[in-house]
Amino acid sequence: MALHYDIIIIGTGAGGGTLAYALRDAGARVLLLERGDVLPQEPQNWSPTAVFDQGRYKNAETWQDTQGRPFHPGVHYYVGGNTKVYGAALPRLRREDFGALEHEGGTSPAWPISYEELEPYYAAAERIYRVHGEPGQDPTEPPRSGPFPFPAVPHEPYIEALCADLRRQRLHPFALPMGIDLREGGLCVRCKTCDGFPCRVLAKSDADVCAVRPALQRPNITLWTGAYARRILTDAGGRRATAVEVERGGERQVVPADVIVVACGAVNSAALLLRSAGGAHPNGLANGSGLVGRNYMVHNNTALMAVAPLRRNHTVFQKTMAVNDFYLRGPGFPYPLGNLQLLGKLQAGMLTAAQPLVPRPLLAAMADRSVDWWVMSEDLPDPENRVTFAPDGGIRIHWQPNNLEAHRRLIAAGSLMLREAGYQIVLTQRMGIATNSHQCGTLRFGHDPATSVLDPLCRTHEVLNLYVVDSSFFPSSAAMNPALTIAAQSLRVAEHLAGQPAARLAESAPVSAETPLNTESE
Ligand SMILES: Cc1cc2nc3c(=O)[nH]c(=O)nc-3n(C[C@H](O)[C@H](O)[C@H](O)COP(=O)(O)OP(=O)(O)OC[C@H]3O[C@@H](n4cnc5c(N)ncnc54)[C@H](O)[C@@H]3O)c2cc1C
Ligand code: SF4
Known part of the structure; x- marks a missing residue:
């Protein structure tokens, strides 16, 4: 058994999948280890009942909270990781997010790299993930070196009208940058079951389709599925x-x-390093700082349904617009509040799990007349919010939400905005510990080994050939969707590993839904 690889990448999501793609022509023998399987293409991919009610693709094990209460995390073990079911909103963080930002609840720490340092990699990641967007609409937008690869996903008429109304309120709604394949001849059929669902026709820009499959076209890249990295x-x-x-x-x-x-x-990733404790690393691998698993963040998230009882919303693909007018400060409030963005269109079958007591016809009537938003605020790093193990060896999450005044004010500002746009009823549901799809921060990067686990190129300070390229490296969570930033930093690390310029890494291999998966799975 003389297996030996130049590089082993553990995990195939936004971080690991993108890295494999970027290294495909670097000449290295690369092994991708993925604990999950290829997500099947099947009719249930687009069934609200199967996906939301029955949790068909939620295959992670049960985790526990501080008190030992079990919960089912928003984590998906497949080739492509969580991007298989993500909403494909692919915005960049704002330039201010890279500096220290004062919040009502405390300081959001600075990153060890500037926005300008990451910008070329953002541009490359946008090409790999086929991002559709429109610059110049959002005052918080950071400077760009070039246009988006594809024009924005157009609003449907109902959303266009809402957008005009928000502009009348002197707000600046903008086209949410999206990764769906609406290129000429692209595979996207613009369906209602995208955000939170796997794409049955492989038109969503997930890490499986855009990164892992093209990488596997090269003979030097190998994928093992069903392969769990223990230590x-x-x-x-x-x-x-x-x-x-x-x-x-x-x-x-x-x-x-x-x-x-x-x-x-x-x-x-934090759990893997903690499990890998040994002689020279008694408290977990690369954990001399004691920070492995700490500073876990997930955003403060609330789902908001604005209902106009006399007006039906016929929108099919709703996730096309966002509002950042309250991103850096709120109305009458000197601190950042966060981002408001449309959700994929809610349907009755997606609500029954959360509202089991409400009759389904009533849920359907509401969903037919609602416009649905995700309200997202920054949470701040707290070393006591952390990953540990329960006595049975399972994962335990200690989580005490913070910076909640900003979130409360953002919900209020969003509700007022929608009432002024003619929605008489605004319903909100705050997300709890299980909604950890934006998890980050557990292995933060920085210059100082005493206050960070990784260096600015995501190499552990203590183990010279050990890197981490998923969302663990975030020192702050910002209040934008994380996947593009994870992919961009992964490209930056790839360039360091392979010694190639970013532009070359992004030269896209033709991505086809037909690309076979060259796995060595059982
Ligand atoms: C419903 C939903 C909607 C979302 N919407 C958006 C959105 O619109 N925009 C956005 O930017 N983000 C969104 N996200 C979040 C986004 O998907 C994640 O931020 C991103 O996928 C994280 O990338 P990652 O590389 O850190 O981890 P993941 O993508 O989760 O990948 C980790 C991989 O590692 C594998 N793995 C784990 N442990 C092991 C082990 N021990 N051995 C081998 N393999 C292992 C997992 O199976 C998985 O494939 C959403 C997430 C969800 C769940
Ligand atoms: S077809 Fe388009 S809208 Fe439907 S799930 Fe796929 S990418 Fe999303």
Whole structure:
């Protein structure tokens, strides 16, 4: 058994999948380890009942909160990771998010890199993930080196009218940058079941379709599915990672590599490093700072339904607009509030799990007459919000939400905006511990080994050939969707690993839904 890889990447989501894509022509032998399988293309992909009511694709194990109460996290173990079901909103963070920002609840810390340093990689990531957008509408938009790769996803008439109304209120609604394949001849049929659903026709710009499949066209990239990384092993001094202990098909094997990159998602990456404690790293791998697993963030999230009882909303693809007028300060409030963005169109079958006591016809009547928003505010890093293990070895999440006054004010500002636009009823539902789809921060990057786990190129301060490229590296959560930033930083790390310029990394291989998956799964 003389397996030896130049690079092992653990996890195939926004971070790991993008890295594999960027390294496809670097000449290195790369092994991708993915604990999940390929998500099946099947009729249930687009069934609200199967996806939301029955949780057909939620295959993560049960986690526990501080009190030991179980919950089902918003985590999906598939090739492509959480991007298989994501909403495909792919905005950049704002320039201000890279500096220290004062919030009502405390300081959001600065990143060790500036927006300008990440900008070329944002541009490259937008090409890989086929982002559709329109610059110049949002005053908080950071400077761009070029246009979006594709024009914005057009609003449907109902949303266009709402957009005009918001402009009359002197707000600045903007086209939400989206990763769906509306290119000429593209595969997207603009359906109602995108946000939160897998795409049955592979037209969503997820990491499986845009990154992993094209990467696997190269003979030097190999994917093992059903391959769970249990531990990372090091040499005796603990300065070099030597191999990954993998469980696959009921067996354990040790696979050596020169470089190991962790990309399991913010909770599972921290858990993997903690599980990999050993002689030189008694408290967890690369955990001399004691920060591995700490500063877990998820955003403060609320779903908002604005209902106009006498007006039907016939929109099919609703997730086309966002409002950042309250991003950096609120009305009559000197601190940032966050982002408002449209959700995919809610349908009765998506609401029954959360509202089991409300009759389904009533839910259907509401959903037919609502416009649906995601209200998202920044939460702040708190070392006590952290990942540990429960006595049974399962994952335990300690989470106490913070910066809530900003979130409360953002909900109020959004509700007022919609009432002024003619919606008589505004319903909100605050998301709890299970809605951790924007998890980040558990292995923050920075210059100082005493206050960060990773250096600015996402290499662990303590283990010289160990990197982390998923959302764990975020020192702050900002209040925008994270996936494009994860992909951009992954491209930056790839350039460092491969010594190639970013523009070359983004030269897209023709991406076809027909691309076969060259896996060695069982
Ligand atoms: C419903 C939903 C909607 C969302 N909408 C948006 C959106 O519109 N825009 C946006 O930017 N973000 C969105 N997100 C969040 C986005 O999907 C994540 O931020 C992003 O996927 C995180 O990338 P990652 O690489 O950190 O982790 P993931 O994408 O979660 O990938 C981690 C991978 O590691 C694998 N893995 C875990 N542990 C192991 C192990 N021990 N061994 C081997 N493999 C392992 C997992 O199976 C998974 O494939 C959404 C998420 C959800 C769930
Ligand atoms: S809207 Fe397009 S990308 Fe989204 S699920 Fe439907 S077909 Fe796929």
